[in-house]
Amino acid sequence: MEETARIRCPYCREWVDMYVDPDTCGTFVEDCAVCCRPWTVTVERDERGRLRVQAARAQ
Numbered sequence: 001m002e003e004t005a006r007i008r009c010p011y012c013r014e015w016v017d018m019y020v021d022p023d024t025c026g027t028f029v030e031d032c033a034v035c036c037r038p039w040t041v042t043v044e045r046d047e048r049g050r051l052r053v054q055a056a057r058a059q
Contacts, residue, residue: 005053011037020051029058 003020012035020043030041038058045051 003051005051007039007041007053007055009034009037010039010055010057011035018053020053030055 003022004017005020007016007018008014009016009032011032014032014034016033018030018041024043025045027040027042030039031037032039039055040058042054042056043051044053
């Protein structure tokens, strides 16, 4: 099952659709597809398996 999340870049404020592997959970660094600046992405799933993705400026 493919999952995508629509995320707003914390730098350029553009919306980006990001593919999230079904087995992915936790935090990782990903570059914005528009401005190429690094994000810290946090992927969580609730008890029903619903996806929650947040992006913040990488330190």
